Amino acid sequence: AQKITQTQPGMFVQEKEAVTLDCTYDTSDPSYGLFWYKQPSSGEMIFLIYQGSYDQQNATEGRYSLNFQKARKSANLVISASQLGDSAMYFCAIPRGSNYKLTFGKGTLLTVNP
């Protein structure tokens, strides 16, 4: 069974600084992927970034990058140059089953201070 752990209930960062949000996982699948989603107060789930377990390089999408360490089973999200609009909940998720339903971590509430 898949398991996702996000150990940081809340994080604070100053505007324009970088922040790392932690995510560790456990899976028995030989091939898997990791998602990161952002959920602002409106509730919508915004896809940020995806990393496949066999991808050779860490995924990057604009200001978002994944620090993927397969041996440690961690997939930390790095947000560079934080903006006030980055304040939101962030969820790490892993697909399971043949139809790729997602198991989510408990989330991290990021607050960007001006």
Place this chain on the structure above:
Amino acid sequence: GAVVSQHPSRVICKSGTSVKIECRSLDFQATTMFWYRQFPKQSLMLMATSNEGSKATYEQGVEKDKFLINHASLTLSTLTVTSAHPEDSSFYICSAGGGQETQYFGPGTRLLVL
């Protein structure tokens, strides 16, 4: 990217009544859709997998007779909360899978049962 819509975005109902929530894939066909529930300050929890043309698959602990799912077409899945009670008040969000690397979420429905 692909778009998934949900209707209604908010609904308030009296205890004992039934509420239907629609999830539509607007520009792609989805043989599988997922329904999640999110209580305040908690993570998303998968309720059920909606399968086009066949019965839904429910997660452990989710009452299938209370949460009726119908996936009558390749673009529409409905979740009906029957005989709703205040403890059913929650944020319900659907997603449609595009494969291992893609999950498209609807904007969610906030249900308040009085």
